[in-house]
Amino acid sequence: MSLPEVLLWRELRKRPGGFKFRRQHPQSGAALDFACMEARLAIEVDGEAHNRGDQPQYDLQRDRRLSADGYLTLRIPARAVLSDLDAVIPAIVALCEERGPLHRPTAGPPPRSGED
Template sequence: MSRNKIIPYRKDLKILARKLRKNSTLSEILLWSDLRQKQILGFQFHRQVPMLDYIVDFYCHELHLAIEIDGESHSNEAIADNDEIRQKRLEEKGIHFLRFDDLEVKQNREVIINDIISWIEQNHNLA
């Protein structure tokens, strides 16, 4: 797999991704602030990235790493099932996932960032 392999996506998702960036949740804003400022271990993340038929919250092309923040709505069984299907389809394309709870991001961002750093240190050769 090439280092910056582009995953194809539906072109109409680009407009939706732009809207989502403008209307981010508080936890997305908080985590984005950390990801953007720290350029974690030299890797650059992007937010609201279209892939296939989906949009992931944050994505690092070099690591093939998607980071998702699951809010209250993700406790809904139908949404959780859709998340699982979506994640499996993207994993088939070589994407790795880290998922964090919305409340966890709001209360423990330092722990979240440390978890992301740990994942990168342990897995960056897999991308």
């Protein structure tokens, strides 16, 4: 892993917001830098190389494949992780909360006939 990925993983493994994250998670024929399965969020830390050559087109195709599988891809510039990690973590948590878990726990059994 690159330095920005190491720094981000050090924080994500603490389960911010109560969300569990995986690193190098295989999905849609690729290894995601990080993933929150509960929120179906793929997190990619992009260095400068992602802006060169055919890499932007490749990333777009990859994001489309992930979207077809129900994942939203969050691309974070490596420089953002290095310069302001304290802002990156709450942004990730907020996005996880916004997407919410796919399956919410029930509030108990349904009411019996005649009950509210």
